[in-house]
Amino acid sequence: EPEVTQTPSHQVTQMGQEVILRCVPISNHLYFYWYRQILGQKVEFLVSFYNNEISEKSEIFDDQFSVERPDGSNFTLKIRSTKLEDSAMYFCATQDGNSPLHFGNGTRLTVT
Amino acid sequence: GIQVEQSPPDLILQEGANSTLRCNFSDSVNNLQWFHQNPWGQLINLFYIPSGTKQNGRLSATTVATERYSLLYISSSQTTDSGVYFCAVGPAGGTSYGKLTFGQGTILTVHP
Numbered sequence: 001e002p003e004v005t006q007t008p009s010h011q012v013t014q015m016g017q018e019v020i021l022r023c024v025p026i027s028n029h030l031y032f033y034w035y036r037q038i039l040g041q042k043v044e045f046l047v048s049f050y051n052n053e054i055s056e057k058s059e060i061f062d063d064q065f066s067v068e069r070p071d072g073s074n075f076t077l078k079i080r081s082t083k084l085e086d087s088a089m090y091f092c093a094t095q096d097g098n099s100p101l102h103f104g105n106g107t108r109l110t111v112t
Numbered sequence: 113g114i115q116v117e118q119s120p121p122d123l124i125l126q127e128g129a130n131s132t133l134r135c136n137f138s139d140s141v142n143n144l145q146w147f148h149q150n151p152w153g154q155l156i157n158l159f160y161i162p163s164g165t166k167q168n169g170r171l172s173a174t175t176v177a178t179e180r181y182s183l184l185y186i187s188s189s190q191t192t193d194s195g196v197y198f199c200a201v202g203p204a205g206g207t208s209y210g211k212l213t214f215g216q217g218t219i220l221t222v223h224p
Contacts, residue, residue: 033210043214056211089153095210100145100160106153
């Protein structure tokens with residue numbers, strides 16, 4: 001079964017540094033998402049991306065965050081200047097329309 | 113936005129017991145998924161079930177969309193069933209197909 005692949009599985013960074021989280025979607029999927037889960041809390045929607053633009057974003061997704069598909073295959077989430085409270089598990093999810101979302105295994109981001 | 117409530121918040125079982133997890137939601141949905149989050153943090157998709165009943169081995173799920181709830185049944189539980197179970201819903205209408213709202217989860221512990 002096709003999978004959503006996320007790299008790295010774990011990233012440790014210092015406060016103020018930029019990080020890029022990467023996702024390889026399932027090949028025929030057109031809708032891409034990032035979700036976040038702070039330790040011990042529920043999973044929260046960050047942003048949706050379709051047709052090379054953001055279609056919806058949450059209030060969490062402020063100017064420090066950006067997404068893009070730089071090469072037509074990868075889907076990335078960039079955090080420009082990380083804060084301690086950005087420490088969380090970040091999940092990429094993809095979808096081919098009005099159907100289930102397929103989630104990657106997540107990237108655990110630790111900001112020190 | 114749509115509200116999702118899961119019950120019970122915690123559930124402790126002996127191996128072999130059966131259980132029912134509930135998910136209530138506040139508005140019409142076109143997407144409902146049940147996930148199991150394993151100890152490594154991975155979200156395992158169990159069911160895509162915006163309506164109707166599905167079964168997969170020892171697990172089954174039923175969604176009664178008109179009454180805005182879904183149930184996940186686990187029969188003959190095993191220690192490997194332990195983890196957090198999340199219900200997530202996507203609102204009907206509009207274009208927010210993949211903007212899932214997650215519940216707080218049910219923490220299931222199965223003792224040998």
